[in-house]
Amino acid sequence: GRHDAQGMLVLKGHGDGGFTVDSRGFNTASDNKAISSIQGADGSRLFLVSSNAGYLKAYRGNDSVKSIPLADTDVYAIITQKNGKKYKEEFMFGQSYISQSSRRLYISSNTASVTMYDAKGGKREIMAFK
Helix, strand or coil: CCCCCCCCCCEEECCCCCEEECCCCCCCCCCEEEEEEEECCCCCEEEEEEECCCCCEEEECCCCEEEEECCCCEEEEEEEECCCCEEEEECCCCCECCECCCCEEEEECCEEEEEEEECCCCEEEEEECC
């Protein structure tokens, strides 16, 4: 249909711009309509998938991540990894497929530090890992 997620693929990044399809990681082939993520009560990341005329399905992420709640004014973060590489993560409202995920930044154990930037250019250091 016009708004149909169909089956899904998980793409795992190599860190050099290349990706590998992981067909075992997440498979919910049906008439999917929306995908969102939320934080579970135990702190894990949950993915919610709704299907047309079907049940709401929840999948627990199997990655080891930490969650940082975002302020309404946060627009992006610069994440520095332990190997010194940096990347930018932008935040939007409604960044999921026809749905709204909770506004959180998920970071891996490879993260050394996170610097958040707000809409006015202000910045704050959120967290540093050892």
